[in-house]
Amino acid sequence: MQETPNLNYIKELSGDDKTFEQKFIQILKDEFPVEQRTYIDHIERDEPRMAGELVHKLKHKFNILSMSEAYEYAIQYEEELRAGGTKGDAGFRSILETIKNYLNTI
Amino acid sequence: MNCIIIDDEAAARAIVNQLCSKIPDLEVIEEFDNAIDAMKFLNQHLIDVVFLDIHMPGFSGVDFVQTLKNPPKIVMTTSDTEFAIASYEYEAIVDYLVKPITPERFEKCVEKVKNSLTQQPKVIEDETSSTETDEDLYINIDRRLIKLKLNEIMVIEAKGDYIDIKTEKEDYRVHTTLKKIKAKLPEKLFLQIHRSYIINFTKIIDIEDNSVLIEKNVIPISRSNRPELMRRLNLL
Numbered sequence: 001m002q003e004t005p006n007l008n009y010i011k012e013l014s015g016d017d018k019t020f021e022q023k024f025i026q027i028l029k030d031e032f033p034v035e036q037r038t039y040i041d042h043i044e045r046d047e048p049r050m051a052g053e054l055v056h057k058l059k060h061k062f063n064i065l066s067m068s069e070a071y072e073y074a075i076q077y078e079e080e081l082r083a084g085g086t087k088g089d090a091g092f093r094s095i096l097e098t099i100k101n102y103l104n105t106i
Numbered sequence: 107m108n109c110i111i112i113d114d115e116a117a118a119r120a121i122v123n124q125l126c127s128k129i130p131d132l133e134v135i136e137e138f139d140n141a142i143d144a145m146k147f148l149n150q151h152l153i154d155v156v157f158l159d160i161h162m163p164g165f166s167g168v169d170f171v172q173t174l175k176n177p178p179k180i181v182m183t184t185s186d187t188e189f190a191i192a193s194y195e196y197e198a199i200v201d202y203l204v205k206p207i208t209p210e211r212f213e214k215c216v217e218k219v220k221n222s223l224t225q226q227p228k229v230i231e232d233e234t235s236s237t238e239t240d241e242d243l244y245i246n247i248d249r250r251l252i253k254l255k256l257n258e259i260m261v262i263e264a265k266g267d268y269i270d271i272k273t274e275k276e277d278y279r280v281h282t283t284l285k286k287i288k289a290k291l292p293e294k295l296f297l298q299i300h301r302s303y304i305i306n307f308t309k310i311i312d313i314e315d316n317s318v319l320i321e322k323n324v325i326p327i328s329r330s331n332r333p334e335l336m337r338r339l340n341l342l
Binding site for chain 2: 012013014017024028030031053057060063064
């Protein structure tokens with residue numbers, strides 16, 4: 001999946017309010033790595049349902065970063081995790097890495 | 107108008123807070139990352155509206171609404187439209203917002219809240235009035251909420267993990283169970299006549315042996331449901 005994150009939605013919300021924009025980016029930078037780490041921990045501990053809770057949170061961030069394809073992927077994967085499956089893990093981690101790299105550039 | 111925001115995600119709270127800041131007469135009094143702390147706060151403060159995330163670990167938004175005795179106006183926020191349907195079960199809930207929330211949609215929501223705050227309390231309808239048949243049911247299909255008139259529904263059939271809803275205008279397939287939809291239907295109109303079928307009682311054309319005819323649909327009647335059907339018929 002080669003979808004690129006962007007800040008269009010955040011800029012729409014911010015308007016001219018640069019303070020909010022910076023504050024929000026910082027929230028993403030703080031919150032995202034914690035959620036990513038927690039997700040991976042649950043997968044490694046074979047706790048798919050707990051991992052599903054994190055996917056639920058992370059998919060909201062996909063939306064915020066205008067990643068509609070990633071969001072759709074996360075919806076399917078969340079369902080899979082709730083049913084105990086983890087086949088979508090590799091694809092999901094790839095999305096997380098894309099976002100992680102992107103957040104390092106802003 | 108004042109409000110509080112409840113969401114376990116800081117990013118989500120920041121978005122709602124920012125949207126509120128654009129509304130001149132809407133003040134955010136407090137933010138909470140869990141519903142329990144918010145409940146304690148509401149016991150001591152008068153709040154007009156709560157922006158409430160449905161999906162929170164431990165004590166969810168729905169748990170929160172169910173627990174409050176005199177709830178303020180509530181706007182549910184969710185990233186899943188399926189949860190939005192549950193929102194309509196509670197009178198305090200005036201709207202739901204699907205994330206990511208756009209400024210336009212948020213403004214409409216605030217208008218809705220303002221209107222509901224100025225509305226007079228509802229007059230309790232006489233039991234014999236026909237308002238029940240005018241009620242609507244929202245179904246979630248492909249992330250769209252579609253409004254159905256209850257009195258236009260003819261037959262509901264279970265199909266594995268789905269149900270087929272046949273209305274006078276169109277047929278719909280919804281990912282839910284017969285049991286769940288039955289709980290939302292008025293008994294006055296609807297009756298389960300078979301393990302896989304609920305019918306709108308008023309749409310029956312005729313009954314023959316072990317089946318009911320509704321429009322062109324022949325619906326089986328199970329032995330166990332037959333007595334209840336017969337009891338409700340106005341037999342000559």
